Amino acid sequence: MAFQTEFEFTLPMGYVDEAGNLHKKGTMRLSTAADEILPLKDPRVQANPAYLTVILLSRVIIKLGSLETISTKTIENLFAADLAHLQDFYVRINENGTAKIKVMCPKCEHVFEHEVEFQGE
Template sequence: MTAVAEPVLRTEYPFVLPRGYVDEQGTVHRNGLLRLATARDELTAHNEPMVRQNAAYLSVFLIMRTVTRLGTLAEVDRFVVEHLFASDLAFLQDLYRRVNQRGHTEAEVACPQCRHEFLVDVAGTP
């Protein structure tokens, strides 16, 4: 009887922001790491007073809790997430959704000229 190897559970996903977070010194931070969310992440975020007052803050708190690295920043806190460019926030929201709901970071795209369909890893490569 041959044992079937279980696939390794991937819990961290590297990414490259489209524009990058610019800190107070003008340094641009683009490479990062997002981990899978836990039930505690979701529950804690839903209990935040700011989220209860404004549901739009839910994604800010979820991203803040699950982005474990962004460039050389010591931590990714609410200030950092609130000061991301809108396109970078949208990118992270999509990445969060992909890894936590679908289990992958790939999107099916088609070439606009030949219509050939293929998969692209939207997380990019740091």
């Protein structure tokens, strides 16, 4: 089985581009050390540490709908629910290397992995 480095997601709300087109499905790749370190030198991050999330997501999201590029402006214009969704997705795939989470049956207490479908609400 090959090591998975790219993960598909679906935004709960969706990104609306300048032409009014809605983009919901995308792909995020695993983060590299450079993805997390290099943005720390960016003046926007130094002025506002919260901006790190914007730069980081713009680096690791490799596809969003039919958009040709994903820029910081794209991430800045996401709805808050979509930004939160992507932050959670980023943490899950980069900490676990998978979109699966461990769950326990409340009746028999059997622990198993479940593929989380990031489809929003």
